Amino acid sequence: xxxxxxxxxxxxxxxxxxxxxxxxxxxxxxxxxxxxxxxxxxxxxxxxxxxxxxxxxxxxxxxxxxxxxxxxxxxxxxxxxxxxxxxxxxxxxxxxxxxxxxxxxxxxxxxxxxxx
Numbered sequence: 001x002x003x004x005x006x007x008x009x010x011x012x013x014x015x016x017x018x019x020x021x022x023x024x025x026x027x028x029x030x031x032x033x034x035x036x037x038x039x040x041x042x043x044x045x046x047x048x049x050x051x052x053x054x055x056x057x058x059x060x061x062x063x064x065x066x067x068x069x070x071x072x073x074x075x076x077x078x079x080x081x082x083x084x085x086x087x088x089x090x091x092x093x094x095x096x097x098x099x100x101x102x103x104x105x106x107x108x109x110x111x112x113x114x115x116x
Contacts, residue, residue, distance in 0.1 A: 039069060042066070046062055046066055049062065050062060
């Protein structure tokens with residue numbers, strides 16, 4: 001009797017943890033969707049206003065009010081973009097070294113030994 005009670009409590013606790021984890025993931029996805037939507041509308045409104053009013057009159061105000069919306073994503077995206085660029089460069093260099101080591105880039109004729 002005691003084991004079934006503990007087992008039921010254990011299962012209930014696991015179900016609560018699973019539900020909490022799912023709720024946290026859903027909240028995180030909702031927050032990111034909201035942030036990206038906000039960013040998209042901000043950029044669209046800036047583009048429309050610059051087109052409508054003209055860059056001469058409005059550029060200073062847009063620059064003063066919009067810089068966090070450009071700088072912060074720029075900093076956030078610099079890491080992954082830099083990583084990908086470095087990864088491509090390293091893979092290209094590795095391939096060059098592999099080709100040089102095993103002479104894969106050149107067509108070579110088979111070696112024949114003299115005096116045999």
